[in-house]
Amino acid sequence: xxxxxxxxxxxxxxxxxxxxxxxxxxxxxxxxxxxxxxxxxxxxxxxxxxxxxxxxxxxxxxxxxxxxxxxxxxxxxxxxxxxxxxxxxxxxxxxxxxxxxxxxxxxxxxxxxxxxxxxxxxxxxxxxxxxxxxxxxxxxxxxxxxxxxxxxxxxxxxxxxxxxxxxxxxxxxxxxxxxxxxxxxxxxxxxxxxxxxxxxxxxxxxxxxxxxxxxxxxxxxxxxxxxxxxxxxxxxxxxxxxxxxxxxxxxxxxxxxxxxxxxxxxxxx
Amino acid sequence: xxxxxxxxxxxxxxxxxxxxxxxxxxxxxxxxxxxxxxxxxxxxxxxxxxxxxxxxxxxxxxxxxxxxxxxxxxxxxxxxxxxxxxxxxxxxxxxxxxxxxxxxxxxxxxxxxxxxxxxxxxxxxxxxxxxxxxxxxxxxxxxxxxxxxxxxxxxxxxxxxxxxxxxxxxxxxxxxxxxxxxxxxxxxxxxxxxxxxxxxxxxxxxxxxxxxxxxxxxxxxxxxxxxxxxxxxxxxxxxxxxxxxx
Numbered sequence: 001x002x003x004x005x006x007x008x009x010x011x012x013x014x015x016x017x018x019x020x021x022x023x024x025x026x027x028x029x030x031x032x033x034x035x036x037x038x039x040x041x042x043x044x045x046x047x048x049x050x051x052x053x054x055x056x057x058x059x060x061x062x063x064x065x066x067x068x069x070x071x072x073x074x075x076x077x078x079x080x081x082x083x084x085x086x087x088x089x090x091x092x093x094x095x096x097x098x099x100x101x102x103x104x105x106x107x108x109x110x111x112x113x114x115x116x117x118x119x120x121x122x123x124x125x126x127x128x129x130x131x132x133x134x135x136x137x138x139x140x141x142x143x144x145x146x147x148x149x150x151x152x153x154x155x156x157x158x159x160x161x162x163x164x165x166x167x168x169x170x171x172x173x174x175x176x177x178x179x180x181x182x183x184x185x186x187x188x189x190x191x192x193x194x195x196x197x198x199x200x201x202x203x204x205x206x207x208x209x210x211x212x213x214x215x216x217x218x219x220x221x222x223x224x225x226x227x228x229x230x231x232x233x234x235x236x237x238x239x240x241x242x243x244x245x246x247x248x249x250x251x252x253x254x255x256x257x258x259x260x261x262x263x264x265x266x267x268x269x
Numbered sequence: 270x271x272x273x274x275x276x277x278x279x280x281x282x283x284x285x286x287x288x289x290x291x292x293x294x295x296x297x298x299x300x301x302x303x304x305x306x307x308x309x310x311x312x313x314x315x316x317x318x319x320x321x322x323x324x325x326x327x328x329x330x331x332x333x334x335x336x337x338x339x340x341x342x343x344x345x346x347x348x349x350x351x352x353x354x355x356x357x358x359x360x361x362x363x364x365x366x367x368x369x370x371x372x373x374x375x376x377x378x379x380x381x382x383x384x385x386x387x388x389x390x391x392x393x394x395x396x397x398x399x400x401x402x403x404x405x406x407x408x409x410x411x412x413x414x415x416x417x418x419x420x421x422x423x424x425x426x427x428x429x430x431x432x433x434x435x436x437x438x439x440x441x442x443x444x445x446x447x448x449x450x451x452x453x454x455x456x457x458x459x460x461x462x463x464x465x466x467x468x469x470x471x472x473x474x475x476x477x478x479x480x481x482x483x484x485x486x487x488x489x490x491x492x493x494x495x496x497x498x499x500x501x502x503x504x505x506x507x508x509x510x511x512x513x514x515x
Contacts, residue, residue, distance in 0.1 A: 156424070
């Protein structure tokens, strides 16, 4: 045991100077510029930025679905080579498989690891219990509401007991009420599992409510321009006045980048 | 849907009665339009002579062979087209173009190549579904949402398991449409080709005796087609629709 390890938990996910360019007809786009991040065990990090700032690319690089041009991604000090079960991934639309039931989806990753059927079933039941979908184990995906789909997607990721849970705007497509409930639920699930979470969002209120830290990204080149800690006990309410203060600061901070992003999108040639 | 079954049967019986009445009104000689009773007599005779069974068996064997061959070869070509972009950009339009050609148009050429035998019939039967299944498989694989493949990769799927547990089920609804279209191509072109060559087969049976025998054979062709649709494709498509929610 190294000294101080009890005070500062171990680093689970580390990005070192990650760079990524995209080549388009207009030329080279500098999407990510020397992005460095550290996520420790039990952390809840929100990655906040305007649309098109590269946060989705960064997410894909963390998940191992894309490779950086330069720089390193380390999981438990080991370099990442492709996707792996040490990182649970939840996509915006859930990306559940419609040809499988809820149980089939949650057990999919376990099947890939050749976990025997009995243990698979047990672990699946536990995960479904955690997201409160136990009763819906044998239901087809299209019969679930949007919120329930995201619960199932979370169960499918956490059942593999990942070291870090990567979530790419998972609640962006939900209506306001469902989104609010899912934010509460995610805080509960995070507290129960203790898994580190990297949560990508373009919604300031969501970032402030969920994160221990909010890493703010700038628009082109995508950089982490600051990290804002959020010291507030949980569960946090959406209308907490302290959170509102941080929110106001972040909205102002993001404004210029958001304008740049919109102008780029509208393409003033 | 189910409730209308009785009405469909009633309509069919009604048409049958009108048909019989027309024939009995003397305006229609039986060589031109045989009465249902004549057809029933012909069918009875052809059943007992063994002609029906021999023809049905022969035709079903041919259509099964041609269709299965087309599934394997067309499915393989479809997967290759989806997998290799360079191949698809050259061969894709050719495949879709040849699908537009009615398969019976191959008959004269197949006759020159293979003579008036089983190989010619196999070619004419298989060529239609081959192109239909190839282009449907290609399109189905391309239409798979990228999110499924990404999600599966993060869950540990890759290589063979990605093909069998993700790509195959994800493309199934669209592939089924191609299978159904391919089946109708195979069935239609085989019967047309059988009509053109002498020998055992339902197509040949259509043109062997008088008008009553022709109508009896038509009813058998119709019945077989309905059975394949009703008990082959419909239940599978129904189950897939229920599951996938499409």
